[in-house]
Amino acid sequence: xxxxxxxxxxxxxxxxxxxxxxxxxxxxxxxxxxxxxxxxxxxxxxxxxxxxxxxxxxxxxxxxxxxxxxxxxxxxxxxxxxxxxxxxxxxxxxxxxxxxxxxxxxxxxxxxxxxxxxxxxxxxxxxxxxxxxxxxxxxxxxxxxxxxxxxxxxxxxxxxxxxxxxxxxxxxxxxxxxxxxxxxxxxxxxxxxxxxxxxxxxxxxxxxxxxxxxxxxxxxxxxxxxxxxxxxxxxxxxxxxxxxxxxxxxxxxxxxxxxxxxxxxxxxxxxxxxxxxxxxxxxxxxxxxxxxxxxxxxxxxxxxxxxxxxxxxxxxxxx
Amino acid sequence: xxxxxxxxxxxxxxxxxxxxxxxxxxxxxxxxxxxxxxxxxxxxxxxxxxxxxxxxxxxxxxxxxxxxxxxxxxxxxxxxxxxxxxxxxxxxxxxxxxxxxxxxxxxxxxxxxxxxxxxxxxxxxxxxxxxxxxxxxxxxxxxxxxxxxxxxxxxxxxxxxxxxxxxxxxxxxxxxxxxxxxxxxxxxxxxxxxxxxxxxxxxxxxxxxxxxxxxxxxxxxxxxxxxxxxxxxxxxxxxxxxxxxxxxxxxxxxxxxxxxxxxxxxxxxxxxxxxxxxxxxxxxxxxxxxxxxxxxxxxxxxxxxxxxxxxxxxxxxxxxxxxxxxxxxxxxxxxxxxxxxxxxxxxxxxxxxxxxxxxxxxxxxxxxxxxxxxxxxxxxxxxxxxxxxxxxxxxxxxxxxxxxxxxxxxxxxxxxxxxxxxxxxxxxxxxxxxxxxxxxxxxxxxxxxxxxxxxxxxxxxxxxxxxxxxxxxxxxxxxxxxxxxxxxxxxxxxxxxxxxxxxxxxxxxxxxxxx
Numbered sequence: 001x002x003x004x005x006x007x008x009x010x011x012x013x014x015x016x017x018x019x020x021x022x023x024x025x026x027x028x029x030x031x032x033x034x035x036x037x038x039x040x041x042x043x044x045x046x047x048x049x050x051x052x053x054x055x056x057x058x059x060x061x062x063x064x065x066x067x068x069x070x071x072x073x074x075x076x077x078x079x080x081x082x083x084x085x086x087x088x089x090x091x092x093x094x095x096x097x098x099x100x101x102x103x104x105x106x107x108x109x110x111x112x113x114x115x116x117x118x119x120x121x122x123x124x125x126x127x128x129x130x131x132x133x134x135x136x137x138x139x140x141x142x143x144x145x146x147x148x149x150x151x152x153x154x155x156x157x158x159x160x161x162x163x164x165x166x167x168x169x170x171x172x173x174x175x176x177x178x179x180x181x182x183x184x185x186x187x188x189x190x191x192x193x194x195x196x197x198x199x200x201x202x203x204x205x206x207x208x209x210x211x212x213x214x215x216x217x218x219x220x221x222x223x224x225x226x227x228x229x230x231x232x233x234x235x236x237x238x239x240x241x242x243x244x245x246x247x248x249x250x251x252x253x254x255x256x257x258x259x260x261x262x263x264x265x266x267x268x269x270x271x272x273x274x275x276x277x278x279x280x281x282x283x284x285x286x287x288x289x290x291x292x293x294x295x296x297x298x299x300x301x302x303x304x305x306x307x308x309x310x311x312x313x314x315x316x317x318x319x
Numbered sequence: 320x321x322x323x324x325x326x327x328x329x330x331x332x333x334x335x336x337x338x339x340x341x342x343x344x345x346x347x348x349x350x351x352x353x354x355x356x357x358x359x360x361x362x363x364x365x366x367x368x369x370x371x372x373x374x375x376x377x378x379x380x381x382x383x384x385x386x387x388x389x390x391x392x393x394x395x396x397x398x399x400x401x402x403x404x405x406x407x408x409x410x411x412x413x414x415x416x417x418x419x420x421x422x423x424x425x426x427x428x429x430x431x432x433x434x435x436x437x438x439x440x441x442x443x444x445x446x447x448x449x450x451x452x453x454x455x456x457x458x459x460x461x462x463x464x465x466x467x468x469x470x471x472x473x474x475x476x477x478x479x480x481x482x483x484x485x486x487x488x489x490x491x492x493x494x495x496x497x498x499x500x501x502x503x504x505x506x507x508x509x510x511x512x513x514x515x516x517x518x519x520x521x522x523x524x525x526x527x528x529x530x531x532x533x534x535x536x537x538x539x540x541x542x543x544x545x546x547x548x549x550x551x552x553x554x555x556x557x558x559x560x561x562x563x564x565x566x567x568x569x570x571x572x573x574x575x576x577x578x579x580x581x582x583x584x585x586x587x588x589x590x591x592x593x594x595x596x597x598x599x600x601x602x603x604x605x606x607x608x609x610x611x612x613x614x615x616x617x618x619x620x621x622x623x624x625x626x627x628x629x630x631x632x633x634x635x636x637x638x639x640x641x642x643x644x645x646x647x648x649x650x651x652x653x654x655x656x657x658x659x660x661x662x663x664x665x666x667x668x669x670x671x672x673x674x675x676x677x678x679x680x681x682x683x684x685x686x687x688x689x690x691x692x693x694x695x696x697x698x699x700x701x702x703x704x705x706x707x708x709x710x711x712x713x714x715x716x717x718x719x720x721x722x723x724x725x726x727x728x729x730x731x732x733x734x735x736x737x738x739x740x741x742x743x744x745x746x747x748x749x750x751x752x753x754x755x756x757x758x759x760x761x762x763x764x765x766x767x768x769x770x771x772x773x774x775x776x777x778x779x780x781x782x783x784x785x786x787x788x789x790x791x792x793x794x795x796x797x798x799x800x801x802x803x804x805x806x807x808x809x810x811x812x813x814x815x816x817x818x819x820x821x822x823x824x825x826x827x828x829x830x831x832x833x834x
Contacts (some may be wrong), residue, residue, distance in 0.1 A: 032718035037374065143551075268375065
């Protein structure tokens with residue numbers, strides 16, 4: 001297991017190299033640069049040159065990339081060219097907002113999607129199933145910004161229950177979490193329904209029922225336990241995406257998260273900040289996916305058994 | 320028992336003493352005004368509060384700088400005159416406009432209690448010069464050196480003659496910082512100024528919390544604290560204003576403004592005409608657009624009223640003169656006639672131009688100009704010009720449409736004018752200037768600009784700038800289409816906002832009446 005974790009973490013090196021180079025190259029290919037907004041309209045040629053030199057914009061992209069990576073391997077993500085602030089600080093200040101939003105959204109999604117998916121699967125072909133399919137289709141096709149604005153209109157503007165924008169404490173989490181959660185919920189419900197359909201008629205469930213195991217236990221323990229891998233994959237994917245930050249949701253709710261930080265860095269051509277934010281998000285994403293893979297072992301005894309078996313084989317080989 | 324009573328009395332006495340010291344120095348809040356105001360800012364987020372360490376500020380950053388820092392001199396947008404601020408007076412040494420001496424106030428302290436001296440001015444300018452990409456670096460770019468002659472006298476030596484340095488010294492982007500505070504804490508020390516407010520908290524591109532500086536040397540401000548929050552989505556800004564989360568809100572969409580204006584019982588608006596021009600520019604290096612007949616054909620074929628309506632509806636005011644000059648800028652020559660809308664004449668000009676029916680690329684950015692470009696495209700099609708619109712983002716447009724660029728033929732964007740005519744003119748019509756997107760190069764204009772550089776007599780300045788406008792109107796490198804009417808929405812009880820039509824509003828004396 002530890003070798004597997006180390007191996008997966010080592011994959012991060014080429015991933016970070018590729019991602020960072022891509023960000024640098026794409027930002028370089030995009031017209032405009034960080035210095036465009038810094039050079040005063042009546043700047044002298046010497047002044048222009050001094051600004052270009054200050055930001056290394058007079059040097060080729062490869063030089064700037066190599067310089068950035070040289071500092072990165074020493075644990076220094078650098079400073080934002082616009083604000084002069086430490087990129088790591090900027091990212092870490094926003095990360096808790098994004099993480100908390102991602103986790104609460106996932107919680108809402110799981111809370112709604114799993115029971116709905118199970119119910120739809122148990123009543124496949126009935127009105128309940130059709131209604132669930134319609135609801136999930138609406139959820140999947142409803143743009144997040146539209147849903148966000150509708151939620152704001154009802155709960156913030158009409159009812160005045162929640163603030164419309166910004167992070168003003170606990171109440172500020174509710175609307176963006178619900179918006180994000182409802183979007184996640186649609187796909188997860190469909191995934192739960194199809195995964196449950198596959199196991200509901202399995203022999204081991206029939207055996208359990210014949211042995212007198214209560215139906216609730218049959219469904220929630222035996223059936224759901226075996227259908228959990230695809231559900232976990234969907235939820236994990238949703239969580240990883242949410243942790244990268246949703247620019248749309250963060251914009252509608254004026255949420256200070258990492259998604260908006262990255263998007264704003266790109267818009268203002270702050271290459272170092274964009275690259276730093278993407279690298280951090282990549283690390284987070286890879287670690288998250290690794291944790292999900294590890295979680296499979298806990299929910300599925302077959303996978304756990306495979307790890308244990310591999311360990312025994314290795315021990316035997318050593319002895 | 321007696322001992323216990325004496326102990327209690329000591330504790331009470333200490334508590335009273337503590338409460339007295341806790342409130343000492345805090346100005347009493349006028350019950351007429353609410354203590355806290357919430358300001359919702361638009362898409363010009365505040366990336367940093369650090370004039371010497373950050374660059375490329377949006378207009379809202381300037382508002383905060385104006386609240387926190389003071390400048391050496393003050394500039395009146397309406398009269399164009401300078402008045403004392405941190406400097407009580409100033410004089411030029413010699414007559415070559417390269418050395419200016421400022422005499423400073425001796426009764427000013429920073430918000431942290433440190434006294435303000437010439438050393439702070441020298442420190443701010445030296446730090447700015449070390450960091451040319453910073454906002455302060457841009458402001459003081461022509462300064463060669465700053466020297467403290469005594470505690471309250473500073474001498475600035477310039478690299479070249481520049482009477483306009485007074486204007487630079489009036490810019491909030493060059494506000495004076497506290498040397499001691501910055502040296503002790505380079506991150507938060509830069510937040511310390513002598514201004515009417517002090518910063519208590521700041522989140523990059525998110526919010527700024529400000530509190531009244533009770534040590535402020537100027538007229539006390541009515542509001543005790545303010546929050547400026549960046550809300551990127553227009554509809555969210557509207558809802559925040561309507562449900563009372565915001566007291567004042569900048570930059571709502573035209574549709575949202577209609578809703579605000581429909582409820583005068585609760586809301587009010589502050590309106591002003593933006594100084595900047597929404598315009599078409601031609602690449603003068605391009606064989607086709609460099610031809611005067613082609614530019615005349617375009618100028619004669621456009622109907623500004625329709626373009627303005629298509630661009631921003633009732634919030635766009637069509638240009639009625641033939642000048643290309645800021646609407647609120649001094650020395651605007653309104654006598655220059657506009658090129659009339661005349662399709663027959665336009666076709667004659669086009670026939671005399673090298674145009675052969677090929678595609679002409681028009682690059683544009685920002686929604687208003689994208690909408691306006693669609694109308695321009697239709698209008699030019701009427702005389703047979705085949706315009707292809709290329710949409711991009713502002714940063715890409717600015718990069719493509721720079722002096723000497725060959726990446727575009729025509730652009731539709733916003734020309735940036737300031738309040739100081741020489742800097743604006745140099746920036747837009749000067750050779751190799753950043754805002755000279757048309758690559759306009761007229762030797763006569765350049766010669767007048769050279770003379771205008773050190774001219775301070777308003778009559779002669781007027782003569783120079785009027786002449787420049789006439790020459791530009793003959794060459795038409797740019798066509799002024801319309802000016803945007805900007806509308807700021809607020810609750811009815813809000814007032815005291817000082818509008819500047821270049822967007823540099825003064826929020827310091829803004830207040831909200833208590834109910």
